[in-house]
Amino acid sequence: MSAPIIWIVIPFISGLLTLLLLRERVSPLIAGVVASALSLIALIFPIDTALLLGSISIKISPSIQFFGRSFTLTTADGSLLAIIYGLAALWFFGTEASGTANRFVSLGLMIVALLTASIAVEPFLFAALLLEIAAMLVIPLLVPMYQKPGRGVVRFLIYQTLAMPFVLFSGWMLAGVEASPGDINTTVQAGTMLGLGFAFLLGVFPLYNWIPMLTEEAPPYVAGFLLWALPTFTVIFGLGFLDRYVWLRTSPQLSSAIQFAGVFMVVSGGIFASLQKHIGRMMGYAAIAETGLLVLAMGLQSSQVINVTFLILIPRGLELSVWALALSVIRRKAYSLRFSDVQGLARSHPMAVAAITLSHLSMTGFPLLAGFSSRLALGQELAGQSLIISFWVFIGMLGLLVAAARTLAVFVMAGENKLWELNESWMQMTMLGLGMIGLFILGMFPQVLQPLIVNLPALFDHLGQ
Amino acid sequence: MIIEIVSWIAVALILITSTVMLINRDWRVSLGALALQYAAAFWLVTRHLPFVMGSAKLITGWMVVAALGMTRLSLSAVEDDKEESSLLHGAWFRVILMCIVALVTFGATTRIDTVIPGLGLPVIAGSILLIGAGVAHLGVTSDLLRVILGLLTILTGFETLYSAVESSILVAGFLSVISLGLGLVGSYLLLAGSTPPEAESEL
Numbered sequence: 104m105s106a107p108i109i110w111i112v113i114p115f116i117s118g119l120l121t122l123l124l125l126r127e128r129v130s131p132l133i134a135g136v137v138a139s140a141l142s143l144i145a146l147i148f149p150i151d152t153a154l155l156l157g158s159i160s161i162k163i164s165p166s167i168q169f170f171g172r173s174f175t176l177t178t179a180d181g182s183l184l185a186i187i188y189g190l191a192a193l194w195f196f197g198t199e200a201s202g203t204a205n206r207f208v209s210l211g212l213m214i215v216a217l218l219t220a221s222i223a224v225e226p227f228l229f230a231a232l233l234l235e236i237a238a239m240l241v242i243p244l245l246v247p248m249y250q251k252p253g254r255g256v257v258r259f260l261i262y263q264t265l266a267m268p269f270v271l272f273s274g275w276m277l278a279g280v281e282a283s284p285g286d287i288n289t290t291v292q293a294g295t296m297l298g299l300g301f302a303f304l305l306g307v308f309p310l311y312n313w314i315p316m317l318t319e320e321a322p323p324y325v326a327g328f329l330l331w332a333l334p335t336f337t338v339i340f341g342l343g344f345l346d347r348y349v350w351l352r353t354s355p356q357l358s359s360a361i362q363f364a365g366v367f368m369v370v371s372g373g374i375f376a377s378l379q380k381h382i383g384r385m386m387g388y389a390a391i392a393e394t395g396l397l398v399l400a401m402g403l404q405s406s407q408v409i410n411v412t413f414l415i416l417i418p419r420g421l422e423l424s425v426w427a428l429a430l431s432v433i434r435r436k437a438y439s440l441r442f443s444d445v446q447g448l449a450r451s452h453p454m455a456v457a458a459i460t461l462s463h464l465s466m467t468g469f470p471l472l473a474g475f476s477s478r479l480a481l482g483q484e485l486a487g488q489s490l491i492i493s494f495w496v497f498i499g500m501l502g503l504l505v506a507a508a509r510t511l512a513v514f515v516m517a518g519e520n521k522l523w524e525l526n527e528s529w530m531q532m533t534m535l536g537l538g539m540i541g542l543f544i545l546g547m548f549p550q551v552l553q554p555l556i557v558n559l560p561a562l563f564d565h566l567g568q
Numbered sequence: 569m570i571i572e573i574v575s576w577i578a579v580a581l582i583l584i585t586s587t588v589m590l591i592n593r594d595w596r597v598s599l600g601a602l603a604l605q606y607a608a609a610f611w612l613v614t615r616h617l618p619f620v621m622g623s624a625k626l627i628t629g630w631m632v633v634a635a636l637g638m639t640r641l642s643l644s645a646v647e648d649d650k651e652e653s654s655l656l657h658g659a660w661f662r663v664i665l666m667c668i669v670a671l672v673t674f675g676a677t678t679r680i681d682t683v684i685p686g687l688g689l690p691v692i693a694g695s696i697l698l699i700g701a702g703v704a705h706l707g708v709t710s711d712l713l714r715v716i717l718g719l720l721t722i723l724t725g726f727e728t729l730y731s732a733v734e735s736s737i738l739v740a741g742f743l744s745v746i747s748l749g750l751g752l753v754g755s756y757l758l759l760a761g762s763t764p765p766e767a768e769s770e771l
Contacts (some may be wrong), residue, residue: 170738214715239749245754251761256714261706266717267746268699268726289683507738516730 105164106150106176110141110184111220111222113280118212122205131198134208138192138215145184150176166225176225179561184219186413186555187335190420191215193538194328197424200534201324201431207244211328216239220363227343228274232269234304234336235285238263241329246323255316262303262310263333269300277348290350294357298558304337305398311391315375318387323434327427330390331420336422338397338412345401350512361402366495368395373502377509380457381441382433385506386426389466392499393419393474396481398494402486409560411480417552418545422462425538429458432531447517454527456514458535460507467503473545573688580695581615585595586721587666591659595640595713602717603633605698609724612694616687616732622739625727628744632720632751638757640675640713644760662708667692669700675766716754725746 117137121130142456148154153162166175195208217237221230242260246252273296280290318326345352346358372392379385393415400412430440432455437444449456461472478500485493496541526536544551560566585601585608592598608628614622673696680692702722705714727743 170736170741172736172738227741229736229742232739232746233748236742236749239746239753242753246757246760248760252712252757254710256757257712261715263718264723264746264750268722268730271730271734272726476654523582 106180107167107174108219109144109163109171110176110188111174111216111223112496112553114138114141114188114212114219115216118209118216118296120418122200122209123210128199130205131195131208134212134416135192135195137212138188138195142185142188142192145181145188149181150178152178154207157567158494162499170201172229173225174220175225176223178218179558180222182555183222183339183562186218186264186417186420187215190331190417190424192360193420193424194331197428197526197534197538198324200528200531201428203322203324203431204244204247207325207328210240210244214332221336222339222343223506226274226338227347228271229554230340230343230443231270231274231300235263235267236332236339237336238333241325241333244325247322253316253320255313255320258313259317260311262306263331265304265347266300268274269296271301273297274344277344277351280346280350283456283534284563294354295353296350298357298360301337301341305334305394306391306428307364308395308523311368311394312373314391315384315387317380318383318390319381319440322442323383323386324427327386327423327430330387331423334390334397335416335420338416342409342412342563342566346566349565352565358402358404361398362492363382364490365395365402366492366499368392368398369499370395370495370502371499373499373506375502377502377505379506380442381440382442382510383430385463385510386423386430387502388427389463389506390423392503393422393466395499396478396496399492400481400486403481404488405484407480407484408566409563411477411484413556413559414477414480414549415474417555418465418477418542421473421538421545422465425458425535425542426466428531428534428538429455432535433459436526442513446513447515447521449514450521450523451512451526453525454524454532454535456511458539460511460514461539461542463503463507463510463517465546467500467507469504470544471543473542475546485565486562507539571615572690575612575688579690579694579697581605581608582697582701583666583670586669586697587663588719589616589721590666590708592661592703593632594752596637598635598714598717599637599640602720603630605721605724606630607634608726609694609698612691613731615691617735617740621643621731621735621737624740624744628747628760629720629724632747633756635748636713636716636758638707643758658708665704665708665736666701669697672700673697684733687729691713691728693734695725695729698728699721701725703762712757713754716757718746719750730761743745 116138122135148163151165153160163179167172195211198208217233221233224230232452245256271331273293276289307335316347351357356512369392372388376385376388397412397415403404433448433452434440436452449497465474468474480491529554541548582605583642587599588601606626610622610626613625673693676696677693678691681689699722702718702725705718706719709715
C-alpha cells in the first residue's frame with residue numbers, strides 16, 4: 104500500500120462514510136480512533152522502508168500518480184503525519200464533550216485528509232488549490248443550517264478564494280525568476296504576488312478581520328479547529344516556498360517584510376485581545392498573535408527556523424483545542440460569550456474556566472505551560488537578530504497577558520453567596536482535565552516533543568540545514 | 569483570422585455580461601449573464617487547452633449557475649423585494665466602475681503580453697476584464713449571492729489566464745472542483761437561516 108492512500112484516501116473515505124452512515128454518538132469515537140491509528144502508523148512504520156514482521160515483509164511505498172501528477176509522502180513526513188493526525192484525534196475525541204454537530208468529525212477528517220494532500224502534491228505549488236477546497240469544506244461547519252451566515256464567514260471565503268490565484272500565479276512567475284535571476288521587475292512582481300497570497304491565507308495584518316468575527320459568530324470548537332488546521336498547513340506550505348526558492352530565502356527585503364508582518368500581527372493581536380469584552384473574540388486575537396509568532400519564526404535567518412516553527416505549531420494545537428472546548432462548554436450554559444454573560448462562571452464551571460485561563464496563559468508564554476519553551480526559543484533567536492523586534496513581541500505577549508487577567512477577573516466576579524459547584528459533565532471534565540495536564544506536561548517537559556521534532560528538518564532540502 | 573475575431577467577440581461578451589451583472593439587480597438576469605460569461609470564457613480557454621478540458625469548465629460553470637438558480641428560486645419573495653428596492657441605486661457609479669476596469673484592461677493587456685508573450689491579446693484582455701469586474705463586484709456589495717457571483721467571476725478570469733500557462737489536467741480538475749464547490753457553498757449559505765433548528769437536527 105502507498106503512503107498517500109493510507110494518510111489521504113483512507114481518512115477522506117472514512118470521513119465520508121462517517122457522514123453518511125454513522126450515528127451522532129459513535130462518529131466522534133470512530134473518527135478519533137481512525138486519526139489515532141493513522142498517527143500511530145506514521146510513528147511506527149517508516150515510509151519507503153521494508154519492515155519484517157515475522158515472515159511478512161511490509162513496505163509503504165511513498166507515492167501514487169493521480170491525473171499525471173504525483174502525491175508523495177517520504178520517510179521524513181512520518182513525524183509530521185504523526186503530529187497532524189495525533190492533534191486531529193485530540194480534536195475529534197473532544198467533539199462529544201463540546202456538543203458540536205456530528206458532521207464536524209466527518210468533515211474534519213476530510214479536511215485533514217485534503218490538507219495532508221496539500222503537503223504531498225507535486226509540484227508543491229498546487230497545494231494552494233487543496234487549501235482552497237479544504238477552506239470551502241469548513242463553511243458548512245461554521246454556519247449551522249438554522250443560522251444566517253455572518254460577515255466573518257463571508258470574508259473568510261473571499262480571502263481564502265483570493266489567496267489561491269495569487270499563490271498559483273506567483274509560483275509560475277517564480278519559475279521564471281529562477282531562469283533569469285537578474286530580472287528585478289519579475290522578481291519584485293513575483294515576490295509581491297506571493298506576499299499577497301500568503302497575507303490572505305494566513306490573515307496577515309490587516310487582512311485578519313474575519314478571525315474575530317468568526318470566533319464571535321461561529322461555534323467556538325469549529326472556529327478553533329479552523330484556526331489550528333489552516334494556518335498549520337499554510338505555514339508548512341510557506342516553508343516549502345522558502346526552501347524551494349533560494350532567492351526568497353536569502354533576500355533581506357523579504358526577510359524584513361516577513362518580520363514586519365509578524366510583528367504587526369503579534370502586537371495588534373495582543374493589544375486588541377486586551378481590549379475585548381467577548382471571550383470568543385479574545386481567542387481569535389490570541390490565535391492571530393500566535394500566527395504572528397509563526398510568521399516571525401519563518402522569517403528567522405537561522406538554522407533553527409524549522410525547530411522553532413514546529414515548537415510553536417505543536418502546542419498551538421493543544422492550546423486551541425482546550426480553549427475552544429472550554430468555550431463550547433461555557434457557551435452551552437451562557438449562550439453568549441460576552442463578559443456580561445459569563446461573569447461569575449468560575450464558581451459554576453470551574454474546570455472550563457481553569458482550562459480557558461491555562462490555555463490563554465500558555466499562549467502568552469507563561470512559565471510551566473506548553474507555550475513557554477517555544478516563546479523562549481523564538482525570543483532567543485529574535486534577540487540575536489533585533490532587540491527592537493523582541494521588544495515589540497514582548498508588548499504583544501503583555502497584551503495577551505492583560506487579556507487573560509481581565510478574563511479571569513470577570514469569571515471570578517460572583518456573588519458572595521454563590522456556592523462552588525461542578526456543572527460540567529464527566530466527559531467534559533475528563534477532556535478538559537487531560538488537556539490541562541497536557542499543557543503542563545509540554546510546559547515542564549518540552550523534551551517530550553524532541554523525538555517528533557528531530558526529524559522534521561529533513562522535510563526540507565535547504566531550510567534548517 | 570476568424571478565430572481572432574471570435575475571440576474578440578468573446579471579450580466583448582465578457583465586458584457586456586460583467587457590466588450587466590454589476591448593474592442589474594435581478595438575480596435571474598445576473599445568473600443568465602454568468603452563464604453567457606462562462607460560454608465566452610470557454611472560447612478563450614480553448615485557445616490554449618484542448619476542447620474537452622474547456623468543455624468540462626463550461627459544464628461546471630453552467631452547473632454552478634443551475635445550483636445557484638435553483639437555490640435562489642426556492643427562497644421567499646421577500647428577498648426579491650429587498651433586491652428590487654435597491655434597483656438603480658448607484659447604477660451610474662457601477663457603470664463608471666466598469667469603464668475604469670475596461671480602461672485598466674486596455675492599458676494592461678499589451679504590457680502583460682510583452683511580459684508573458686504567447687498568451688494572446690484576447691485571452692489576456694478577457695481574463696483581466698473578468699478579474700477586474702469580479703473585484704469591482706466584491707467592492708460594491710455585501711449581498712451573499714452577489715459576493716459569490718463576484719468570486720466566480722474572479723475565478724473564471726484567473727482560470728482563463730492560468731490555462732494559458734498551465735495545462736495540467738489535475739489543475740484543471742481542481743479548479744473545476746473549486747468553482748463547483750463555490751457554487752454549492754453559495755447555495756448552502758443562501759439557504760442557511762431559512763431552516764428551523766428542528767429540521768437541522770434531522771439532517
